[in-house]
Amino acid sequence: MPFAQLLISLTLGVAASASVQEVPLDWDVQRDPANETLVAFVPMTSGLAIGVRCTKGDFAAIIAGLPEARSDERLRTLRIGRPDDLHDSRWNVTTDRTVAIADYPARFARNLREGGPLSILIPGGGGEGRNLRHDLELPASSAAIDEVLTACDRPLVDPRDALLPEIGAGGLPAGVTWARPPRPVFPQSQYAAGYAVVSCMMTAEGRLEQCVVEAQHPADSAFGRVALRSTGDARLTSPNETPGQFTPRVVGFRFNFRQ
Numbered sequence: 001m002p003f004a005q006l007l008i009s010l011t012l013g014v015a016a017s018a019s020v021q022e023v024p025l026d027w028d029v030q031r032d033p034a035n036e037t038l039v040a041f042v043p044m045t046s047g048l049a050i051g052v053r054c055t056k057g058d059f060a061a062i063i064a065g066l067p068e069a070r071s072d073e074r075l076r077t078l079r080i081g082r083p084d085d086l087h088d089s090r091w092n093v094t095t096d097r098t099v100a101i102a103d104y105p106a107r108f109a110r111n112l113r114e115g116g117p118l119s120i121l122i123p124g125g126g127g128e129g130r131n132l133r134h135d136l137e138l139p140a141s142s143a144a145i146d147e148v149l150t151a152c153d154r155p156l157v158d159p160r161d162a163l164l165p166e167i168g169a170g171g172l173p174a175g176v177t178w179a180r181p182p183r184p185v186f187p188q189s190q191y192a193a194g195y196a197v198v199s200c201m202m203t204a205e206g207r208l209e210q211c212v213v214e215a216q217h218p219a220d221s222a223f224g225r226v227a228l229r230s231t232g233d234a235r236l237t238s239p240n241e242t243p244g245q246f247t248p249r250v251v252g253f254r255f256n257f258r259q
Contacts, residue, residue, distance in 0.1 A: 027141040029148075038151045040144035048120070048134055052109045052145060054152035058219040061105030067125040067132060069097040076100060079121035080108075083135060086121055087165065092195065092217060103197045103254065104214050106154045107161045115140035160199065163250040167199075171253035172236070179206060179237040184230035184255050187222040192259045194218055196227035199252040204245055206236040214252065227255045 027042045041051030047065040069076050073093050078100065079086040089108075091100035102108045112118070115138040125132030146156055166173045184196075200211035208231045213224035238246045 026139050027144045029144050038148050040141065040148045042138065042141070044134070044136065046134070048136075050112070050138075052105065052112075052148045054148050055219050057152055058216065058224075059105055059109075059149070059152040059154055060215065060217075060219065061102040061108045062099060063091070063102075063120070064096075064099045066098050066100055067122060067127075069093045069100075071097070073097075077123060079119075079123070081119065083117050083119045086119060090169075092215075094217075101217060102215065104164055104199070104252070106149065106158065106214065107164055109145050109149060109154075110156070110158070110161060112138060113140065113142040113145045160201070160250045164199070164252065167250065167252045172251050173249050175240055176202065176236055176238050176249060176251065179235040180233065182208075182227070182230035182234040182253070182255075184223075184226045184257075186257055186259060187226045189221055189223070189257075191218050191221050191223075193257060194221050194223045195254060195256050196223040197252065197254045198224075198227050198231065199250060200231055202236050202246060202249045202251050204248065206238070206243070206246055208232075208234050208236070208251070223255065223257050230255075 027040055030039045030041075031037070032039075035055065037053065037055045039051055039053045041049060043049040044065075049064045050062075051064075052059070052061045063078070076091050076093055077088050078091050080089050081087050090103050092103065093099075094101060118136045118138050120134045120136070122132045122134075124130070149156055168174065172178070194217050196216040197214040198211055199214050200208035203209055211228055211231045213228055216224035216227075236246070236251065237243070241247065
């Protein structure tokens with residue numbers, strides 16, 4: 001069963017109130033060697049479900065059981081964090097509009113391992129202009145999540161996690177602009193559309209290094225590989241700094257592919 005469908009099958013229907021105190025069940029791990037898939041997930045009694053998945057080297061984090069996104073939405077903003085410290089994060093809407101896939105799934109997964117309080121605020125999700133907030137108390141799951149991260153060769157600790165919040169909506173930190181943006185070419189693919197999210201470190205000269213594919217969809221597409229290849233010729237500049245002495249930063253950018 002596909003990961004999103006697996007999570008949906010565990011949901012009991014989204015609660016309609018504007019604030020939901022969740023009672024989570026324990027983390028579970030399911031393995032599908034035939035499809036090279038490993039999933040760790042935790043369903044909630046209200047119908048929300050959170051999980052991470054590795055399929056053939058592709059890592060994803062998914063939230064299912066959300067209020068349905070609008071028909072014209074390809075991206076949706078969720079405010080996620082500790083109850084008193086929520087931050088905007090961008091999530092991708094799937095063909096099932098109650099499911100969302102993270103742009104930066106490995107960081108999200110690493111933040112879940114210790115368990116504890118977690119709040120998810122869905123702007124407009126309560127109907128009639130009200131926000132919907134889920135207040136969770138997640139069980140710790142270092143073993144389950146670490147197993148999925150390791151299966152996809154994702155680090156258990158990544159120093160750039162602390163820098164990713166500096167990335168703005170356009171993918172670049174404040175004060176940084178493209179001198180030569182990456183320009184990936186649509187690859188030979190069975191898919192007519194998809195996306196890839198890449199993060200890199202900016203060098204003092206404005207080059208990109210240590211680039212990784214954070215997410216791609218569809219999971220078995222070539223979009224991530226093509227996006228990664230396009231970073232070699234890209235250059236960044238920082239107008240308020242001296243060329244060759246730019247402050248190293250993490251940058252992230254998203255490519256939308258469509259034939």
